[in-house]
Amino acid sequence: MDNNSKVRVRFAPSPTGYLHLGSLRTALFNYLFARHNKGKFILRIEDTDQSRKVEGAVENLINVLKTMGLDYDEGPDVGGDYGPYFQSERLEIYKKYCSGLLEKGYAYYAFETEQELDEMRRVQQMQGRQTMYNRRARHLTENEVKEKLASGVPYVVRLKVPLDTEIKFTDIIRGNVKIETNLIDDQVLLKSDGYPTYHLANVIDDHLMGITHIIRGEEWLTSVPKHIILYNAFGWDVPKMAHVPLILNPDKTKLSKRQSDVATEDYLKKGFLKEALVNFMALLGWNPGEGESREIFSKEELIRLFSIERVNSAGAVFNIEKLNWMNSEYIKNYDLEKLVDLSIPYLNKGGIDTSDLVKTKRVVFAIRNYISKLDEAPQQARVYYKNDSLNDEQKKIIGNETSKRVLSLLISKLESLLEINADNFKPLLSEVQKESGVKGKDLFMPVRLALTSEEHGPELGLIAYVLGKNEVLNRLKTFQK
């Protein structure tokens, strides 16, 4: 990487109300790139569409980024030397630079109404021609423009795209791209409500904020020429660019609400761990290569290994099965205390009383191998809290002679045991087996029924450990007589 200038990258979402998984990954790639290069990661809110304002969207966005651990160096709530970081608070800046473009003839006023433009498009469509602004306001005389402005007719400012040439650029991920300028629309830069469009605001802000690398979604690739025209008009350097591929549904269409959850919040809510989510999203479209076959990486490792050049250029299907697997790997290996803290809300929500912290901890220890995400915790934990009566079939099993022999033998052995831990209950059963000659199902099922009133469940050692010596004895004794 070139270290001449300090790396500065930005994540520039428009606040739509939730953080789309695709945006999450774009943010993550920006973050990893910045941290890898010891640069700055900036959050900028692109709220220039007044009609799409969503209450509380920014707060939510910031919240999710923070819980995901994607901390930024500059942004709305943390400040920085290049603010403000809300585009809606930078209107004067855009106007100023836009006037500059107007003066130098790189942009022009246009006065069509939306209805007129719709009509223009409709006609073009009917004629099978490309739909784009016909650039007619370019030919307005100076006086015509003056008159219209003076009379207060609403106007927009449009980019005067240079005709009959080609714009070439190099994308870090995709290589060289070129587009004929005649196919590029005279994009609106300043809307009639005085707000800039994405194209104008984005170019000005990226320059003013000293952005060195633009890492963003693939959907922006075809707008790059417009941006380059703007950079040239302003006389500014064009930042390096990397357009990351889309995340797809299983049928390879763009990831959509119709086919799966798309909001990062939804996955967090279901009990995917942020570490697993980060790990998984990083590997969706990127990998460290060089014969690396591991797939579990901490954030620190990802930072160390990440390089934007190794991001894939094709879209990647979001494979929930693999996320499930990865999340279960994290759950299995997570710090137990922390996992307990994270699990408690889920257990409570499932109606499980967690006030006995010692037991709760044992329960979490016991279920961690059985769940792939936290919202499965209550269902797996339930068995450790139940004390139902047995049905007739089960009573028959537990009431027979061998079962009684097993239970009494086990009770006597248990009584001499100080405390049950995760490993010392199973050996007890082996002893019972040796001494009684009872083995297999005949040995285990009465114990299982006595302890859980279920024929299926986790291994008995775990169950005994979770219930504790007293409770185990109580339950066994109920069925001894």
Place this chain on the structure above:
RNA sequence: GGCGCAUUGGUGUAAUUGGUUAACACGCCGCCCUCUCAAGGCGGAAAGUACGGGUUCGAUCCCCGUAUGCGCUGCCA
């Protein structure tokens, strides 16, 4: 329709500068472990690299075309 981008097993990916029996992981199947359910261990099926042409002694890798998918084609971002 036009323009742009993409294309390795079902999915995510790997394959030093073109030379490999095309590798790994998820998922799937089977076996082992086992009272059951997971976990774990072992093994298997699964792509000849979208298709068709080139270039080359040799192409997953370079070039062209076709197909397919996606993106853009807004006073949305």
